[in-house]
Amino acid sequence: MRALLVVNPAATTTSARTRDVLIHALASDLKLEVAATEHRGHARELARRAAQDRDVELVVALGGDGTVNEVANGLLHDGPDPEGLPRLAVVPGGSTNVFARALGLPNHPVEATGVLLDALREGRERTVGLGLASGTPGSEDEGVPARWFTFCAGLGFDAGVVGRVEQQRERGRRSTHALYVRQVLRQFAGEEHRRHGTISVHRPGGSGGAEVVPDLALAVVCNTSPWTFLGNRPIYASPKASFDTGLDLLGLTRLSPAAVARYGTQLLMSSPERGPHGRHALSLHDLSEFTLHSQAPLPFQVDGDHLGLRTSVNFTGVRRALRVIV
Template sequence: MRALLVVNPAATTTSARTRDVLAHALASDLKLEVATTEYRGHARDLARQAACGGDGTELVIALGGDGTVNEVVNGLLHEGPDPERLPRLAVVPGGSTNVFARALGLPNDVVEATGALLDALEAGSERTVGLGLASGVPGSDDAGAPARWFTFTAGLGFDAGVIGRVEQQRERGKRSTHTLYVRQVVRQFLGEPHRARGTITLRRPDAEPVEELALSIVCNTAPWSYLGNKPLYAAPQASFDTGLDVLGLSRLTPAAVSRYGTQLLTSGPDRGPRGKHATTLHDLSEFTLHSQVPLPFQMDGDHLGLRTNVSFTGVRRALRVIV
């Protein structure tokens, strides 16, 4: 099988020696080409070339974190989903959290994950997963925003602001740790101007709008994220086999944050955050989020700047993944 290994040399939990060993192990069973990313968006460009280049690539392996996986997915699906035609995706987790890989049931250790990948290839084990697609809303200020796929989550508002703060700290040389994330959650809360009355409205076909949301988290799978080895379930029913789920909170006062934060930390596969200021929606095919003011926007843990309008589509059976 002809395969492309896309390597992020800045992956948090791998070293150059480890990456070389893993590439050697994969090359023993595959006709492997190795490409190292050199700039933001390079993984997307490499995957797009593999999908459209006509060189017979059947598998693209992403060695890196969730950001690398997101870029590879967007490269593979540049011309739209076509699971039977497109190369399969495989993931060797090398980031700090690796939500997509762990949601698929893959080991969170790079060596173990490589062994699991080789076993899955030998057994022909794969599944076709659904993905989320976010784009600009026609007629709005964000109409020209390019469409982008996401694998496990997107968010408009508070959580995206936290991710933006984390990225700023990483640019200053800070390591991506769970402690860093917790500190930025506190700072985002203290600086949040819309925590008592939200600015976001969720609209979907044939339903009343949900208004004044201060936080909106879109989930394509569960768990939503991890704190160390602790899975966090913002939308426990979310699945790669259904549409998109949404958790919206209309209040981020100290009491509400304490209550919903505790619920999130104690959440499980059967129960997530709940209460009179919490809105949970399951298996949505399409909806839009509108904000009265520009808010931070993120996809798969990648901060994408400020948006006021975003359109979401849940696309079932979008891509084949080796598991």
Template sequence: MRGLLVVNPAATTTSARTRDVLTHALASEMKLEAVTTQYRGHARDLGRQAADSEDIDLVVALGGDGTVNEVVNGLLHRGPDPDRLPRLAVVPGGSTNVFARALGLPNDAVEATGVILDALRENRERTVGLGLAAGTPGTEDEAVPSRWFTFTAGLGFDAGVVGRVEQQREQGRRSTHALYLRQVVRQFLDEPHRRHGTITLDRPGEEPVTGLVLSIICNTAPWTFLGNRPVYASPRASFDTGLDVMALSRMSTASVARYATQLLTSSPERGPHGKHVVSLHDLAGFTLHSKVRLPLQMDGDHLGLRTSVTFTGVHRALRVIV
């Protein structure tokens, strides 16, 4: 078996020595080429090369959710074809590692590598569904390239938080849960549309849902983690179904406090609920339109401002080692 190991040298929870040990462990089971990423988008380019290769059987992403997202977008640059494309394995090296943990992998890189090696020996894998976002035809965003996401996307408030966190990290701040919480507060205080949302959700055969302030799209559950605590925005979301949406039509101080508490105490049985909560399950496709340009994020990566994005849930898109 031939494998490609994509290593993010900036992975926040692994040292250079640990990455070397993991590389040697993986190389003991296959003919492995290890490549360290050099620039933003390099992991995507490496995934594309692996997809076009005739002799790569497995791509291992060692890094956080951003690295995984890039690799996945490279692998699927010609579309999903799980029987032909290399399989994907994920060694968590970021601060949160939602995709790896949602697959059931340990959050520790060494332990996860052990699980992956056992899975390879036992031929354990699963085929997961993914989300695809594209500019909506007939809008100013129609030329925006489509992009895959593994566990979440968002238009509006949560994407604004992600953008603020990225700005802080570019200034040298460490990615911590405290940093995220501070940016949530600042985004809320600066949010001009929190009482009268600008987002409309359209889906075939249904009445539009209007006046949304926040829209979180989930491809799996949990939505994220605060330390070891899982957070469920859409508890029924799954890699085996379509996309789920959790949206809010109002963000007053009182309602935000209430829904934030519900998120922090959420469980696989119950997520946010109430008068201003919209929860939709197993959607094949839908479009989010906004009256003003709003930030967009996918898998925790800020992608700029958009007015209209069309989302599609794609079943059985990629094989992953578990």
């Protein structure tokens, strides 16, 4: 099998020696081409070329969730075609690795490589659904390029935290869970819209109308569960979310200190059976399409990648988007 291995040399948890071991192991079973990313967006370019090269049957992403997201977007540049596109495989190398762990892969890159090789020998794969975020027609964000996401997207508070973490990493800070916690506190202290939310959810209704849910202060869109991990602890924002259904949405109408304490505790104590709940929490399951509008520009993120400010984002849940080795 001809395969392309896309390696992020800046991946948080893999050393050059570990990467060499993984490359040697994969090359023993595959006709392997190795490409190291050199700049942001490079993994997407490499995967796009692989998708256009009909001889490549498999693209392996060695890196964190950002690398995986870029590879998925490259493979899907011309749209979903599960039977015609190369399959995707993931070797986790980041600090969190939500997508890989949601697939049931070990969080250690060497162990995950062993599972990957066994899956290839045994022909184990699954077709997963993904989310697509795009500019809303008629809005000022209409021309913004569409972006696929594998496990989550967010408008507002959580995206602001992601942006703060990226700024710290650009200054040389390591991506640790302690860093995320500090940025959560700083984002909360500077949040302008925590008491009166500016986000509304619009989804198609009957007879050409639309159902509108207003006044959200936070909106998290999940394509799978868990939403993220705090160390080895899974955090469930939308426990019912799945690669086999549409998208799920968690919205909060208030981010007061009391509400944050309550829902933060619920997140820490969440389980596959129960996520955040209460009168200020909105949970929607298995959505095919909906739009988030904001009265003010808010931070936006997909798969932990900050994409700037948005006032309107259209979301589509696309079932059976990619084949993935598991």
